Amino acid sequence: MSISKPRGTNDILPEDSLKWQYIEDVTRDVCVRYNYEEIRTPIFENTNLFRRGIGEATDIVEKEMYTFNDKGGRSVTLRPEGTASVVRAFLEHKIYGQAQPTKYFYYGPMFRYERPQSGRYRQFHQMGVEVLGTDSPAIDAEVISLGLHILTELGLSDLEVHLNSVGCPECREKYREKLRNYFEDDLEELCSDCQSRYDRNPLRILDCKNKGCQEYTVDSPEIIDSLCKECANHFEEVQSYLSSLDIDYIIDSNLVRGLDYYTKTAFEIMYTGLGAQDTIFGGGRYDGLAEEIGDRDIPGIGFAMGMERIILALEEQNIDLPLTTDLDLFITTIGQRAQETAFEYLYQLRRAGFKVEMDYLDRSVKGQMKCADRTNAQYSIILGDNELEKRTATIRNMETGEEIEIKLDNLVEEMNELIV
Numbered sequence: 435m436s437i438s439k440p441r442g443t444n445d446i447l448p449e450d451s452l453k454w455q456y457i458e459d460v461t462r463d464v465c466v467r468y469n470y471e472e473i474r475t476p477i478f479e480n481t482n483l484f485r486r487g488i489g490e491a492t493d494i495v496e497k498e499m500y501t502f503n504d505k506g507g508r509s510v511t512l513r514p515e516g517t518a519s520v521v522r523a524f525l526e527h528k529i530y531g532q533a534q535p536t537k538y539f540y541y542g543p544m545f546r547y548e549r550p551q552s553g554r555y556r557q558f559h560q561m562g563v564e565v566l567g568t569d570s571p572a573i574d575a576e577v578i579s580l581g582l583h584i585l586t587e588l589g590l591s592d593l594e595v596h597l598n599s600v601g602c603p604e605c606r607e608k609y610r611e612k613l614r615n616y617f618e619d620d621l622e623e624l625c626s627d628c629q630s631r632y633d634r635n636p637l638r639i640l641d642c643k644n645k646g647c648q649e650y651t652v653d654s655p656e657i658i659d660s661l662c663k664e665c666a667n668h669f670e671e672v673q674s675y676l677s678s679l680d681i682d683y684i685i686d687s688n689l690v691r692g693l694d695y696y697t698k699t700a701f702e703i704m705y706t707g708l709g710a711q712d713t714i715f716g717g718g719r720y721d722g723l724a725e726e727i728g729d730r731d732i733p734g735i736g737f738a739m740g741m742e743r744i745i746l747a748l749e750e751q752n753i754d755l756p757l758t759t760d761l762d763l764f765i766t767t768i769g770q771r772a773q774e775t776a777f778e779y780l781y782q783l784r785r786a787g788f789k790v791e792m793d794y795l796d797r798s799v800k801g802q803m804k805c806a807d808r809t810n811a812q813y814s815i816i817l818g819d820n821e822l823e824k825r826t827a828t829i830r831n832m833e834t835g836e837e838i839e840i841k842l843d844n845l846v847e848e849m850n851e852l853i854v
């Protein structure tokens with residue numbers, strides 16, 4: 435019986451892998467321009483990190499974590515997201531003792547036991563950024579603009595920035611009470627998930643995907659009207675920084691995000707062409723998270739974008755990335771001796787920086803020429819007894835058909851002349 439990949443996972447085959455590399459290169463390049471540095475944290479962590487960080491009453495912690503006991507009996511969890519790990523690393527290495535703010539970016543696989551569908555997987559990949567050590571609203575705008583910059587640099591358009599403030603624990607508690615009062619009479623009409631959210635976290639009723647529940651949220655109180663003075667000012671300033679960059683946004687009072695650590699600014703970027711899973715990236719401020727994880731009062735903000743969703747959006751918008759797999763040179767050989775000589779030249783050429791290939795399957799000359807074509811080689815060369823005897827060969831430009839005769843011993847130098 436053959437074994438297939440686990441449900442909700444993907445193999446990234448070379449053709450797709452090139453797209454991934456391109457996206458990673460673009461994001462790395464943009465992040466470096468904004469002075470962010472790369473951080474890599476473990477793929478699994480102590481389960482308590484996510485319980486405390488993301489929140490016990492969230493879908494992620496309640497239903498979606500890949501948690502198991504290791505052979506030493508410790509409960510560990512495959513990371514469902516990157517923020518808690520980055521904050522843990524920041525605290526563990528006492529980075530707060532250095533000049534602030536600290537600006538990180540990261541890539542990597544994340545794991546959530548969700549019901550798979552297009553754009554939603556059990557192993558998916560995020561590119562994210564986190565900024566620690568400042569609560570300046572300018573940084574909120576920088577983080578949002580950085581995310582948008584990456585997506586537009588990739589060629590994506592028709593993106594919607596949704597923005598909200600979820601306040602601080604004080605104003606949120608007041609808002610929770612308002613929501614409970616509002617939903618009290620219609621509680622029976624809400625789905626069973628929302629009924630349990632009512633007590634534990636009524637804000638989550640606002641982003642329930644159930645159409646029936648959504649009807650009841652239309653006239654619900656908006657958090658913006660419950661913000662304390664500090665949170666309201668912060669929100670105003672974030673908006674004015676965004677406007678100064680000409681970034682359009684939609685204030686979305688139902689945007690509450692699925693993780694409990696958020697405070698003040700919350701945002702998402704959507705591309706409606708993606709259907710049900712239309713959020714390409716989400717993030718926000720989490721000024722209480724470092725306190726929760728490591729008893730330190732350090733503000734933070736960040737976002738993460740789903741790599742798979744970026745690729746789906748690029749496909750949906752028919753954007754061709756400038757990818758190239760072309761070879762510099764293909765060496766066609768005739769006979770054993772030519773094969774051995776070509777093998778040595780390949781090594782020399784590769785060490786000199788060229789992308790070169792030969793045939794390993796004893797194909798006919800015609801078959802090898804086809805290979806040269808298929809691999810989009812820029813140049814090809816044929817080596818046979820004749821060439822070896824005279825120590826000369828002909829390099830052919832596969833596009834123009836132009837040929838030049840060279841001394842075989844000068845092959846590397848000649849290639850250096852041809853390919854700049």
Ligand code: HAM
Nearest residue numbers: 515517554555558713714715716717718736737738740
């Ligand atoms: P999140 O909204 O849970 O936030 O995930 C961020 C992005 O990851 C989503 O917008 C989506 O593109 C992608 N994503 C999430 N779940 C899946 C899935 N099952 N399959 C495919 N893609 C998925 C966070 O993870 C926060 N850590 C973001 C953040 C960083 N907040 C502050 N800093």
